[in-house]
Amino acid sequence: MARKKAGFYNEDPISGSAFQLIIELDEQEMRCMSKTVDNGTIVAFEYFSLDKDQTEDWNDIFYEIKTISKLFNKTYKQVTCFFCTPESILVPEKFLTATSAEDYLNLIYGESSRMEVKYEKLIATRSFINTYRIKKSLAELLTRQFIIFQTSHVYTSLLNDVMNRRxxxxxxxxxxxxxxxxxxxxxxxxxxxxxxxxxxxxxxxxxxxxxxxxxxxxxxxxxxxxxxxxxxxxxxxxxxxxxxxxxxxxxxxxxxxxxxxxxxxxxxxxxxxxxxxxxx
The missing domain is CATH 3.30.420.260 (Protein of unknown function DUF3822, C-terminal domain)
Incomplete structure (x- = not known):
């Protein structure tokens, strides 16, 4: 069951071709914000609790979110979803190949045919790749909802931020x-x-x-x-x-x-x- 815990909005418009939607998602919560593409002003913010039990799948969760969200059903120039998932490891770039990312994740977290492997370079180090995996069913749901969207991982953002500042x-x-x-x-x-x-x-x-x-x-x-x-x-x-x-x-x-x-x-x-x- 999805429950909206907070919602803050500027006056319209808060969506459309001049805006980017950013989502942060984990197993328990989801946060969304809309910002302007040209100057980065944040115009809307929503915060959801996902009281998700083992029998409830992401289809049900997304349906509930769409009924209570002012942001999720709109269109945007860009959509980026940051996954806050634990199944992630940092791999030296020289050891990464087309198949090794999945091999490393399987070694640490166990094999699963239901997961999709992603990877992205850490700009702050230029030597490590953040390899992570997400549920295929979740990626498919997001694709149906937004057609075109980008994925990222919270670890990448956190490490780039901290290592650039400190x-x-x-x-x-x-x-x-x-x-x-x-x-x-x-x-x-x-x-x-x-x-x-x-x-x-x-x-x-x-x-x-x-x-x-x-x-x-x-x-x-x-x-x-x-x-x-x-x-x-x-x-x-x-x-x-x-x-x-x-x-x-x-x-x-x-x-x-x-x-x-x-x-x-x-x-x-x-x-x-x-x-x-x-x-x-």
Missing amino acids: KNEEQLVKLQFYHGHFIMAIFKDAKIQMIQTFSFKIAEDAVYYIIRGAQQFGINTEFAIVELSGMIDLNTELYLQLKKVYVNIEIDSMEANGIMFEVNKEYAHHYFAPFFKLAL
């Missing part, structure tokens, strides 16, 4: 939170050490993964910088426990434009910052 950090941990899961990326001497998605239900679970990552890669929790963004409230047990682990925590946000000013009146500025950065 090239000189000796030790950096990026934590990007969503509902029920978070992405952790660890950098040492401006080089990516790992990026992975972790699911959690209670604060202790998330903190365990964060401490384990620091131990595994030799991160000094009194020296390293943690950059925090996404769906985490700063007065919760999770944040309070995180402050006990890391001394230097910075909150990442971005300069507002367009409808973001209205969104930021109801949500903390860092809350949807990872999504709005996809428009840059």
Whole structure:
């Protein structure tokens, strides 16, 4: 079942040949925004919870979204869907061939005939390829809905953003939170050490993964910088426990434009910052 949790809109037009639709999708939520192609002004934003059980497929979810969304049924000059899925690995470009991407993913996550393999170059490193896979049925649904659309992966956007902004950090941990899961990326001497998605239900679970990552890669929790963004409230047990682990925590946000000013009146500025950065 799809449920709209938030919707913010400028006055029409918010769709058509002068606009781009950007979607971020995971198993639990979907976020959409429309922005102008010429100057990048964000004119509309929608946020959906996908209370999807094992018996409900994406056809049902998309049908429900189309009945409650002001953006999903419109036409756009461009449509880009960012997948926030855990089945992704970074492969050195010199080791990537037409078949090796699928082989690597099968080795790590298991073989599946229902998945479609995608890959894209990390501009910030110029040496790694982000290889990931998505459900074929989901790709087919998006094709029927929008005919022509581009796909990307949230890891690619996150890594390009962080590595362009923070090239000189000796030790950096990026934590990007969503509902029920978070992405952790660890950098040492401006080089990516790992990026992975972790699911959690209670604060202790998330903190365990964060401490384990620091131990595994030799991160000094009194020296390293943690950059925090996404769906985490700063007065919760999770944040309070995180402050006990890391001394230097910075909150990442971005300069507002367009409808973001209205969104930021109801949500903390860092809350949807990872999504709005996809428009840059």
